[in-house]
Amino acid sequence: MYDSLAYRIPEQAVVKKTGRFKAYKNADKGFVFSNFKQSKTYTFEPKELPFEQEFKPHFSENEPHCISQQTYLNYGNELIKKLKSDKLNKIVFSRIKKVVFDHGLILDLFDALCTAYPKAFVYLITSSEVGTWIGATPETLIHSKGNRGFSMALAGTREKNTQEPWNTKEYNEQQWVSDYLQETLERGGQKEIEQNGPYEIDAGNLKHLRTDFSFELGSQEPIEIAMRLHPTPAVAGLPKNESLEFISNVEEVNGGYSRDLYAGFLGLIGDNESQLYVNLRCAQFFENAAFLYVGGGYTKNSIAESEWNETEHKSKTLLKIFEML
Numbered sequence: 001m002y003d004s005l006a007y008r009i010p011e012q013a014v015v016k017k018t019g020r021f022k023a024y025k026n027a028d029k030g031f032v033f034s035n036f037k038q039s040k041t042y043t044f045e046p047k048e049l050p051f052e053q054e055f056k057p058h059f060s061e062n063e064p065h066c067i068s069q070q071t072y073l074n075y076g077n078e079l080i081k082k083l084k085s086d087k088l089n090k091i092v093f094s095r096i097k098k099v100v101f102d103h104g105l106i107l108d109l110f111d112a113l114c115t116a117y118p119k120a121f122v123y124l125i126t127s128s129e130v131g132t133w134i135g136a137t138p139e140t141l142i143h144s145k146g147n148r149g150f151s152m153a154l155a156g157t158r159e160k161n162t163q164e165p166w167n168t169k170e171y172n173e174q175q176w177v178s179d180y181l182q183e184t185l186e187r188g189g190q191k192e193i194e195q196n197g198p199y200e201i202d203a204g205n206l207k208h209l210r211t212d213f214s215f216e217l218g219s220q221e222p223i224e225i226a227m228r229l230h231p232t233p234a235v236a237g238l239p240k241n242e243s244l245e246f247i248s249n250v251e252e253v254n255g256g257y258s259r260d261l262y263a264g265f266l267g268l269i270g271d272n273e274s275q276l277y278v279n280l281r282c283a284q285f286f287e288n289a290a291f292l293y294v295g296g297g298y299t300k301n302s303i304a305e306s307e308w309n310e311t312e313h314k315s316k317t318l319l320k321i322f323e324m325l
Contacts, residue, residue, distance in 0.1 A: 004055045005031055005044050007123040008114045009268070009275060016051035019044055021127045033125065033266035033279070036235075036259040038227060042129065043269075057103050059286050060131035065256040066096045066291070069308060075250055076304030082246075083300040089176055091237035091246050093307070094295030096257055097315050101290035103132075105325045110134060112321050117204055121277040123266060133261055135282030136317060138203035141230060141265045144222040144274045149190070149215050153177035153197070155234045155297060156209035159313055160202055166209060169301045174198045174209040177233045180240075181213055188228055190215040204281070204317045222274040226265060235263040235278060235295065260284070262293035281317040292318055 006016040017031075024032055024041040034041040067075075072095055079093060110124040113136045120136040143150040155177045156170035178195065185193050197211030217225065237243025252258055261284070267276035283290045294311040296302075 001056055001058075001128070002047065002049065002054050003044070003058070003125075003127045004051060005046075005123075005125055006051070006110055007031065007121070010119050010121060014114055017044065017046040018049040018051050018054045019046040021045075021125075021129055029269050029271065031267070032223070032269055032276070033261065033264065034227075034230075035130075035261050035264040036231065038230065038264070040130070042127070052107070055107065055126070057106055057126045057132040057285060058128050060284070063098075063286055063289070064096050064258070064260070064284065064291050066098050067255050067257070071255075072308055073304045075255070076298065076302070076307055079246070079250070079298050080300065080302050080304065083298060083302070086242075087239075088242055089238040090173060090233055090297050090299050091243045092233075092235055092263075092295045092297050094247075094251060094259060094262065094293060095255075095311060097292040097294060097311075099290050099292065099319065099322065100288060101285065101322060103285055103287055106132065106134065106285060108325055109321060112324060113318075116321055117317075120204070120281070121267065121275075125266075130261060132285040133282060134285070134318075135279055136204070137277045137280040137282070138201075138208070139234070139278040139280055141232075141267075141276045141278050142222050142226045142274065143276075144217055146272060147217050149217045149222060149225060151181055151185075151213045151215075151229065153181055153211040153213070153232070153234065154208050157296075157310055157314070158207050160205050160207050162207075166200075169299055170209060171198070172299065173233075173297050174211065176238050178211045180233050180238060181229065184229055185213065185215055185225075188220065188225060189218055190225070191218060192216045205320065206313060206317070222276065223269055226276045230265050230278070231263060232278075234297070235280075237297070259293065263295065281314065283318055290318075290322070
């Protein structure tokens with residue numbers, strides 16, 4: 001039983017391949033993915049085999065644990081107290097949502113996501129190593145062409161039809177991510193760093209604040225820069241180390257679940273051009289269910305119920321396509 005890979009770079013043709021995922025080694029080219037902790041990074045080795053004929057989903061042995069709404073709110077309220085008393089700016093708190101899904105519709109779902117979200121990076125991975133995952137992410141971690149690199153700060157989330165102006169909390173979140181990218185790129189030796197933003201963009205049923213960055217790669221490979229930038233405050237928090245400690249304690253130890261591939265990165269590494277994305281708006285499949293991974297950025301001004309509602313809105317990126325099948 002082989003592994004399978006399908007992806008669609010925004011506004012480009014769909015690529016579907018059969019083969020094997022293998023542990024990433026320096027200088028590997030092609031498709032790559034890494035989990036949130038960067039403890040597992042893989043590249044894809046294609047075989048000359050027909051995709052549709054060979055495609056069979058791999059299911060992980062154990063389903064991820066989903067916390068209840070009340071448990072989420074309890075953790076969220078404790079987190080807000082912590083943010084008000086400690087020298088922490090932001091922490092991203094995630095959860096997992098289980099929905100019924102017929103795994104026989106996975107390929108139809110991939111095609112439907114490509115149609116529905118032409119500006120997203122859409123992917124489907126099935127591997128004996130990590131199970132079966134799908135996603136349609138709006139966030140570029142790094143895009144390089146020649147000696148120029150591009151990244152983005154994407155923070156602040158609203159429903160697309162909301163007419164209210166962006167508030168201080170959301171602009172602060174955006175600024176923290178922008179400052180982090182600027183400082184991390186400078187420390188890494190990148191030159192000619194330019195910023196553009198923030199400005200509003202649409203992403204499926206949501207809208208976000210975004211600031212664009214361009215810079216010289218210098219002597220570094222795009223994946224080196226990506227690994228240094230990741231995880232940004234958009235998916236972890238600020239300060240970084242304290243945020244990661246919280247995520248480990250509350251999500252993994254107390255909540256009993258792992259982010260796994262959610263909020264990791266994935267995409268293509270080439271000789272002259274590379275495109276790596278943050279793995280958002282994603283789900284993992286089991287035989288009769290899909291587990292959607294969603295998160296929200298908490299600050300001292302957060303309201304736990306509002307953050308819960310934001311994760312519900314984010315889950316609709318996939319759910320509304322599920323309902324069409």
